[in-house]
Amino acid sequence: MTTDTHNERIANMTFASVYPMYVTKVEKKGRTKEELHQVITWLTGFDDAKLQQLINEKVTFKTFFEKATLNPNAHLITGTICGYRIEDIENPLTKQVRYLDKLVDELAKGRKMEKILRDK
Structure with missing residues (x-):
């Protein structure tokens, strides 16, 4: 169970502070920044220019998720990330951040793009 303090900490973290870690994580595993952007775009609807603007x-x-148009299939992202079962997270923002974490994780683990982008 996530606490209010935990949820607040996540809400106040900047996307720009975490983004380089996402890039490093996927590139270390042989995936590309382009693939990372594809995953982020699928979840949020942001194109590369909008993503760069939000980072800047x-x-x-x-704010990042308030501006996002969440993919209607985002609810299909399930499993455990950072010790939390995604489908059990009650705070909507924390859940959305964990969706993103999970997609980045799957990309880094070499999962096929069509499996990551849950279009069915």
Whole structure:
């Protein structure tokens, strides 16, 4: 169970502070920044230019997901990330951040793109 403090900490983290870690994580495993962007675009609807703008503005995850148009299939992202079962997370923002974490994780683990992008 996530606590209010935990949820608040996630909400106030900037996307710009976590983004380089996402890039490093996927590139270390032989995936590309382009593939990372494809995954982020699928989840949020942001194109590369919008993503760069949000990074430059150093928006918090709260603002990042407020501006996002969440993919209607995002609810199909399940499993455990950072010790939490995604489908059991009650805070909507924390759940959305964990969706993103899970997609990045699957990309880094070499999962096929069509499996990561849950279009069915």
